[in-house]
Amino acid sequence: MAVIHIVGLGPGDKTGLPMGTYQLLKSGLPVVLRTCFHPVVAQLESEGLTYTSFDHLYENGEAFEEIYAAMANALVTQAKANGDLIYAVPGHPLVAEQSVQNLLQAEIPGVEVNIGPGQSFLDVTAARLRIDPIDGLLLLDGTSLTDAALNAHVHTLIAQVYQTSIAAEVKLTLMEVYPDDYEITVLRAVAVEGQERIVQIPLYELDRLDWIDHLTTVYVPPLQSREQLVRDPWQAVQIVRDLRAPDGCPWDREQTHESLRKYVLEEAYEVASAIDEQDWDHLCEELGDLLLQVLLHAQIAEEYGEFTVRDVFSELSTKLIRRHPHVFASSVATDVTDANALWDAVKRAEKEEEAESPSLMAGVKMAGPALMVAADVQKAAAKVGFDFKQVKDVLEKIKEEMNELEAELATQPHQRAVEEELGDLLFSCVNLARFFKCDAEALLMQATRKFTARFEQVEMQVKSSGKNWGAFTSEALDVLWNQAKIALMRKN
Template identity: 40%
Template sequence: MTPRPEYTPDAESLERILKRLRAPGGCPWDREQTRETLSRSLAEEAAEVLDAIDRGNAPDICDELGDLLMNVIFQAVVAEERGEFTFQDVCGGIIDKMIRRHAHIFGDAKAETAGDVAQLWEKIKAGERKDKPAPQSILDKVPPYLSALNRAEKLQKKVSKVGFDWDDQAQILAKIEEELEELKEAFASGDAAAIDDEFGDLLFAASNLARFRNGKTSEELLRQSNRKFETRFRYIERELAGAGIPLEEAGIDRMEALWQAAKQAEKEAAGGEKEDA
């Protein structure tokens, strides 16, 4: 398709395109969209960005960031139609916030380390909240719309700041073992509600360990395991297809043997450095 010179590669042009699509005589699909219908794809687009980042694929990251940006601007266009705010308001708000919260760059505050910056950030945010109704709990600021794993870690991080935390990883591992034993007892009892309760406690304890380690989040680790599972099962599918064996007829023993072969192939591809999962 021939490039349109009136649309330069910037956010302003993207906003103008979306407004044209929403205008009378524009795209029927775009004109039907509401804040609520658009919100359904927003989380998906963010997830696709994360997946591209996990895969380290720069072209895909670029493409998915574009999709995400389009969703952000689309929401602002809808808001402008409703007389609420504009995309410029969105940009102005975040620019003001970035300048305000980086007083060590744009002001006279001092911050030499990342830890200093974090403390300054909390101090500035506390000032921003002074005119707002006082929260009833320190947990009120943890968004309820996060994924369960992300929210678990943020809840834990909040209480850790006031000293409600573990001393070391060994204590959390012991807690995980304790929760696992309680889950076994619940299974032995046959009480479905108790099983659900203990299973949730086990997941919460496991996410606590990820948070305490201060490395990859439990969400990132689970995505990593998802990719590993998918890679290994695709190996099973390829091997069975090559042998002319329908997947449904392979049987668990044959598939388990291929699963182990997939793990071995991973180790060999990594030069034997990768430990078994």
Template identity: 40%
Template structure:
């Protein structure tokens, strides 16, 4: 025979907020236990002759909330051994009530029957008090568990369990990330005679109120688009939809995947430049520009019925989870090399490649040649087609240089081009062995060349075209020594 546990919502605190179903269950139960006696309904229960025990002593002995609720669940289980037990919890059992969650999670359904009798939540009472209706939707959040990803400024929100000024301060700081600082919010609490009172305050004063306790709640209104100071992906999507609408921007409406290609490339390079310059404010801006391109292309695809931004997000999330089975699955990867090997193996299976040549051909031909050659060599090395050490790659580089010297005396431009390509490919292989990105290395050299050339021009006593190569070379060497000295200072 199964043991019976009934969780009853005691309402917000007044006897008017206690449902008939809850009162009936409390009267008929052989064993009643309250999570806490710190609740306005307790005097009424005593007046009704309802006997109970409470679990307030567990709060005194528990090391932390995890231990507290573990002990509460154990007590309920022990009480249920001797007959049906009714567990009274504040408000609604399923709204911000961790004990209910723990009971549902921990009690074996083969051994226990669990009933839930709903009650009037503190959120219900607050909405009635301030006379607000969440027509578009309503979100209820528990203050101690609030995180950024739970916040939605489009919906009316009730925050419960704001039981002290410290919690209120944490909530305020979190909300100011998304809401206007002077947004009018409603804070409510229960008086000693079990009446609910509330006060309208600007958000920035949320943690400066006189009273906080287990009954303190807050109502946050939805925020209109025009008042927002912080935005999320949905807002960016909405802006792009407006710009592409019939009443939108003429330029944005004309764009296609093809016309936008150059902008995506430009924005990506600007991100790289901001990283190189260690300019975080610029990086912030440029990453936004790249994100805009992603949303732009997604909106164009959505208009054709192909996919939308949420499909894009879903696909990359699925890919990241699938390719990180050492995190989200049971495959073991003890180091970065094993991670890469697992990743490559999964990519081959996903794309249905039967040969390794298909893997090489899958590397986009539109990539800059230095990057593509690095990737091709990297993929080939995965099946053992590689030198044992950098010495072998260096020897190959010397061979290619010698072959280039041989053809330079002739007039066969195709052959010269071929040998230069071989030389560059071999140089990239040396860079790969030395774990140097050839694209970035060449970029650095270009910047170094320009800086040294600038030194020559600034320190020349006449126009450059009037100088001999020897004179310019002397200044070049001066610049070389100067920049070398600065590098080591």
């Protein structure tokens, strides 16, 4: 069986070359280099080392994935044809070496892959920076960097920043999380005598360096302050956790799922209003307020062992994947109509799993403005004849509910009983609105706006009198109210 011995050339010159690697390179076996552009290669050449390299693949290839796959294939072909060989890569064979990973993942009959010694650039880089990786170290590839991969709480090293265009992309990605002027460290040719260069610069200057090459690494230290971490989504989670802590905010600590309910609705309406205004800065702010409600509920749930914010993310992601089979599975949707049909089909399947014989109310969406939901429930019941026959019957029901409310108030009123009777009265009023084919939500908003306009008229009268509100009796305020009604009626 042929053996491919994979060894690392270390991070710099021959002083960093592991003895085992040096001895193997001197063994006489054929040597293949991933690249000859490495400080130790010239030194080994002076000692008589001969080799071939894959540098021609970089010159002719279009994508790194294809280049590294071609390297692995070429090594296997050579090993099968000629027997044992040495494949030497910069640094350590198992650090940032995709061609090595391709070899390890492939099933190669008749060829064994042996990982030999090597020293990673991580060791000397950590020594130069005087950081301890145990505090948390993230190693990322600059050629495929995304802001989702960043973790501003730990030390971050970005390798493969081998040209200015990549440095520019790395800079822009980092600016999604870090302040533009955040101090970073750029290291070049670490551990190569006479060539090593280490500078600290503000992030925005990263792509202005004129000496970036294949030996360049970027170090980003962890952010320390809350003010710096504000663009990190998990910082918001932690802030809410701190607000709910024993030494946090008294108001936040007192909140429950029930007490926050009205704020969820309020913030959702604020989002809708910002959209209507087409004020995108305002929309950004209101979306943050709505997200706060999500985080508060998740934190409260975590404290009571109900669920965590990760469960919320999990439920959302799972649902999105399940309801988009045309994106994440084999279904096909050529337009919006097809996509909606697939979405509805998945929802129906979910409902069938939840209940073998769904209720007539199963199709009513209970999430929404209360008046609108009440109307939808009444319409669903009316489809099977469970409804009032005429307006007179609805009016009688309203009177009945009003009488029950009066009776409750006539005794020692219990808060919950009063709330129940008020709810019944409102539900009956929605029925009357439905009989007249009116939108109860719109009617209430119209009445609210009318009250607001009249109240503002009364307020103007009070201010113009030079007196305060306490100087007016109820009867006097009623006079002002009627005057406001007349004034607005004439205006309209």
